[in-house]
Amino acid sequence: MDLIVDMRFGSHLYGTQTPSSDLDYKAVYLPAARDILLHRVRGTITEKVEKAPGEKNRPGDVDRDTYSLQHYLDMLAEGQTVALDMLFAPDAAMTRPPSPLWREIQANAPCLVTRRSAIVVRYCRRQANKYGIKGSRVATARQALAVLTTAEATYGPAARLGEAEAELRAFVGAQDHAALVEVPSSEDKPLRHLEVCGKQMPFTASIRNARETARRLVDDYGQRALQAERNDGVDWKALSHAVRVGHQALELLGTGKITFPLPNAADILAIKRGEQPYETVAATIEHLLTAVETAAATSTLPDEPDRDFIDTLIVRAHRAKVLEAP
Structure with a gap:
């Protein structure tokens, strides 16, 4: 080759x-x-x-x-x-x-x-959302799957999701990452949706389709997220990657280059090992997201x-x- x-x-x-x-x-x-x-x-x-x-x-x-x-x-x-x-x-x-x-x-x-290099903003946000503290997003997705599986058995797979509204209201009331939301439709009439970890399922869809959406959501979190839930919920390696690419994006958007080995390699390694408080790392990621978005808007690239x-x-x-x- x-x-x-x-x-x-x-x-x-x-x-x-x-x-x-x-x-x-x-x-x-x-x-x-x-x-x-x-x-x-x-x-x-x-x-x-x-x-x-x-x-x-x-x-x-x-x-x-x-x-x-x-x-x-x-x-x-x-x-x-x-x-x-x-x-x-x-x-x-x-x-x-x-x-x-x-x-x-x-x-x-x-x-x-x-400026397209600001694609890393989406990466940082996805990592932060995917590997949240105590696996709360994973837990919500799995609970949604359980609720929808039970609803499918109760109402039948072809029944509309809206028929299980009472069960869904009880579910979202106990979750941080689930809600019932109104979404504008083509007929200018809001359509109610079940939203779980950013995924929206219309009440007009079948319960079976909603259950499949929830199942795919659980699968998408993958093995590392499930492990994070068992290990007190923080995938330090994933969060270290989010911090790393945020800093790289700031350097790239400001100077047009990236320095290797990373100037802050010791800090990234400390996060990777779980040696910093989660709250500190989460705040760092949020700060980096804002800083990169600002840098992308003002960059001369x-x-x-x-x-x-x-x-x-x-x-x-x-x-x-x-x-x-x-």
Whole structure:
């Protein structure tokens, strides 16, 4: 495989690794001429240790994602955090000297990095919501599933959700993350919905459909959130990621670059280990959310990436690959 760059990633890039950290690698490759001509280029090639469902990586386990040149540049243009971290990774993180093509990409960072990098705001908010204190969101989702399962057995799967309004009122009255809300409809007449952890289910839907929505919500929280609920409700690793990307976004929006290892790696590691009060970390995340939104609005970074540069670079690299083929 013709690798443009290959690097250590994750905690070993951030400077937050611990003895229990696994090994994570990211790379970018130039596809073979045959694959380019036949339009068979794989955007992402993933290699990882086979594990049982829900099983975490063990110390020393190796995960590797290798992106095609075009897919990587598309990710970068979208402001995805993985691509941004790779762009600013220092030579010390490289497993081999990067190619001149990678150096060209790095040198043109100013026309590739945009305000879209504020996509991390959504990441921070999602992490904070997903791994709240004492797993309260997880508990609410699971309780909603139990209530709707009972309602389905009582009224039948085809019955409208509104038929169980009495049970739903009792449920939302005892939950922090559930409510009955009125949502405008196409007929300008408000339609009542059951809202659970941000998910809305109209009273006109069948109880079966609502129950399936609740089931998917529980599943979406995943194994880490369920574990957080059992371990006093805080997934410190997830919250450390939220704080990390918030600080990275502020640096990027203010300076157009990200520094690795992270200047505040020690603080991030302390959060990861659960050495700071949850309330302090939660307040930090809320502050970062506001600060990043403000920074995105005032940043001098361009609104859009230089697509002409990206397209020209891909065409040139692919053409050279095809012409050098036997």
